[in-house]
Amino acid sequence: xxxxxxxxxxxxxxxxxxxxxxxxxxxxLAAWTLAQELELPPPYRAVQHVxxxxxxxxxxxxxxxxxxxxxxxxxxxxxxRGYVPPAFVHGPGCLVVACSYSGNTEETLSxxxxxxxxxxxxxxxxxxxALASLAQERxxxxxxxxxxxxxxxxxxYSFTLLLGLLHRVGLVRDYSTHVEEAARVMxxxxxxxxxxxxxxRNAAKALAGxxxxxxxxxxxxxxxxxxANRWKxxxxxxxxxxxFFEQLPELHHNAxxxxxxxxxxxxxAFVLMLRSDLDHPRVQVRWDVTQELFxxxxxxxxxxxxxxxxPLAHMLSLIHFGDYVSYYLAMRNSVDPTxxxxxxxxxxxxxxxGPAEA
Ligand code: PA5
Numbered sequence: 001x002x003x004x005x006x007x008x009x010x011x012x013x014x015x016x017x018x019x020x021x022x023x024x025x026x027x028x029l030a031a032w033t034l035a036q037e038l039e040l041p042p043p044y045r046a047v048q049h050v051x052x053x054x055x056x057x058x059x060x061x062x063x064x065x066x067x068x069x070x071x072x073x074x075x076x077x078x079x080x081r082g083y084v085p086p087a088f089v090h091g092p093g094c095l096v097v098a099c100s101y102s103g104n105t106e107e108t109l110s111x112x113x114x115x116x117x118x119x120x121x122x123x124x125x126x127x128x129x130a131l132a133s134l135a136q137e138r139x140x141x142x143x144x145x146x147x148x149x150x151x152x153x154x155x156x157y158s159f160t161l162l163l164g165l166l167h168r169v170g171l172v173r174d175y176s177t178h179v180e181e182a183a184r185v186m187x188x189x190x191x192x193x194x195x196x197x198x199x200x201r202n203a204a205k206a207l208a209g210x211x212x213x214x215x216x217x218x219x220x221x222x223x224x225x226x227x228a229n230r231w232k233x234x235x236x237x238x239x240x241x242x243x244f245f246e247q248l249p250e251l252h253h254n255a256x257x258x259x260x261x262x263x264x265x266x267x268x269a270f271v272l273m274l275r276s277d278l279d280h281p282r283v284q285v286r287w288d289v290t291q292e293l294f295x296x297x298x299x300x301x302x303x304x305x306x307x308x309x310x311p312l313a314h315m316l317s318l319i320h321f322g323d324y325v326s327y328y329l330a331m332r333n334s335v336d337p338t339x340x341x342x343x344x345x346x347x348x349x350x351x352x353x354g355p356a357e358a
Pocket of ligand 1: 056099
């Protein structure tokens, strides 16, 4: 697919993934408002631990939240991706937020049921399904949102609703101005990377073109580590493309030793360094040295910078840019960015075997 023939994108993108990507700023604004309307009983303001349950596109919001509020939230935020919550998940000091776009993900439902047996304070975040029904039956506070998309394309909801919830329970400040700034910054950048902007002036299309046939390895540090994870999963699910991610400074203690072998991988690898001028000062030094290492080893690498003032704007601007890159790579790979047939197959096969035990 020629990236400069956007009127033809619909031939591959029949479900309109490009519109969903374009709506990220509005999703964030709508989600923030929705979360502020949630009524919670008084015990929710005495939380000692926050645990987010979810998988895939519904878990990444929790990981982004962890990174964003790490320097501010006085209690731990843990993300559980699996059937069984850890033993520390018990009692009314533990806020357990079950996030599932569909409301039907078996790992998330099992973990929530197990947590409920431990007397935790639950909240459900979903568009419906079994999770919404369980919330109604059990009187669990419910952040219900209506947005028709793939789970990963509803990230504006799954991330910002969690941030709004943490504000509602008194664990983080009022992020209204940061959410507004992030939406503004995304919208400004979007005007320069939308489909109608030709490749010669469109950095997202140009980058996607350089990634064709390559192995993207996305690096991020601190609050951008989860953004690197998001890029990786968007390459997997939108572009149907192999991708990996690594975190700085941890990667300086292992990954950098294995850059040379196999040689074929070194030649295929394309490292994307997601940076911010808000990164820790020593991390900034490490980024520069990393670039030096790549030049020495002959590894192709490129830097992308977060935009705006607040960490939230840096995160969301890079997420939005990466979503566009993954979309254009899908076009170049001649694949429909929306369906995730392998995930659907796995869910169907698991259902055939029988229901998961609660
Ligand atoms: O991107 C996807 O479709 C998946 O990663 C899903 O998010 C994951 O399978 C969990 O489903 P849900 O988000 O409906 O809980």
